[in-house]
Amino acid sequence: MRSIQPIPSMMSMIQKHKFSGIVGSVVLLLVTIYQPLLSQEASVQSFLEISDHAEEKYGPDMVLISGEKYHYPYRAALGNPFLTSSGTDDASVQLNGVVYENQRVKYDIHKQLIVLEFNDMTGASRSIILRDELLDQFILDDRLFKKYPQEGSDERFGQVIYEGEISCFYFWKKRYSVDSKVGQNQYSFSDPIRQSYLKADGQVTQYKGKRGFLNCFPAQERVQIKAFMKKNRIRIRKESDTDMGLLLESINQICQDEN
Numbered sequence: 001m002r003s004i005q006p007i008p009s010m011m012s013m014i015q016k017h018k019f020s021g022i023v024g025s026v027v028l029l030l031v032t033i034y035q036p037l038l039s040q041e042a043s044v045q046s047f048l049e050i051s052d053h054a055e056e057k058y059g060p061d062m063v064l065i066s067g068e069k070y071h072y073p074y075r076a077a078l079g080n081p082f083l084t085s086s087g088t089d090d091a092s093v094q095l096n097g098v099v100y101e102n103q104r105v106k107y108d109i110h111k112q113l114i115v116l117e118f119n120d121m122t123g124a125s126r127s128i129i130l131r132d133e134l135l136d137q138f139i140l141d142d143r144l145f146k147k148y149p150q151e152g153s154d155e156r157f158g159q160v161i162y163e164g165e166i167s168c169f170y171f172w173k174k175r176y177s178v179d180s181k182v183g184q185n186q187y188s189f190s191d192p193i194r195q196s197y198l199k200a201d202g203q204v205t206q207y208k209g210k211r212g213f214l215n216c217f218p219a220q221e222r223v224q225i226k227a228f229m230k231k232n233r234i235r236i237r238k239e240s241d242t243d244m245g246l247l248l249e250s251i252n253q254i255c256q257d258e259n
Contacts, residue, residue: 070108070115070127074176079189081110081174084141088117093130093138107140109172109192112156114138143241148197149204158197161241162248166255171195196236210236217255224254 074080080087084107091105093116106115106127114130137146138157147155148169158169172192179188197206198216207213210229213236214222228234234247 067116067128067131070113070129072127074187074189077176077187077189078179079174081108081176081189083107083109083172083192089141091138091140094136095130095134097136105138105140107145107157107172110174110176110189112173114157148199151204159241162245162252164248164252165200166248166252167199168244168248169197169199171197207236217251221255221258224258225251228254 082088088104088106091103092099092101093103093105093114094100104117106117107113108115114132114135115127116130117125117127120126137144139145144160145157146160146169148158148171150156150171156171158171161168161170172194174192175190176187177190179186195206196208196213197204198213199205200216205216207216214226214229217225228250229236229247232247234243236244239247
């Protein structure tokens with residue numbers, strides 16, 4: 001009877017079928033996940049079914065599922081660490097210039113992690129953290145997120161409000177702390193907290209209200225911007241994302257006219 005090829009020789013199978021580096025890595029990842037299924041009794045066909053499933057689900061470029069497993073340690077906490085109330089949303093993600101539509105994504109704004117959810121070949125739900133160095137941008141809840149610099153640390157993802165000579169973006173976060181209203185040992189998450197920024201000439205400046213917003217601009221332009229905001233009854237803290245984008249478009253025009 002013909003002997004069954006054991007798992008340690010799977011590397012030769014990857015080389016034989018000439019998978020690309022990323023494809024091979026993901027196939028190995030899937031082999032590791034399903035190692036109980038690929039025992040000494042498993043066949044070469046089992047291995048090929050895994051690789052075929054991965055390619056059918058995610059395409060020939062396997063960079064999408066090359067992240068690490070996401071662990072959720074907050075099951076006893078009130079609320080959740082995610083940007084939206086639903087937690088998981090349909091999203092579009094771009095990794096290394098390749099766009100993946102119709103993905104299920106969670107944005108953990110407490111730890112600043114972008115989490116992809118997918119079903120494996122057994123139908124079980126899996127969650128992995130998308131690799132930050134590969135993730136270019138993503139659209140979640142109809143909001144575009146790109147990388148922006150933050151003071152004292154590496155870049156992080158911010159919500160794009162307007163892009164131009166003067167750009168506007170928001171960072172989002174949640175606090176995780178003891179909820180004194182519930183009990184001494186009960187932890188909870190805050191509502192999403194928005195941090196607002198303007199970026200001009202490579203400099204990033206945070207603002208909180210009308211005064212802070214106006215102080216981001218030179219004195220001469222500030223006068224015109226203040227008059228424009230007063231005429232249009234603009235309230236910085238309460239404007240919608242769309243209206244803030246329109247405001248920044250007008251401000252860019254004002255600054256261009258001044259120059």
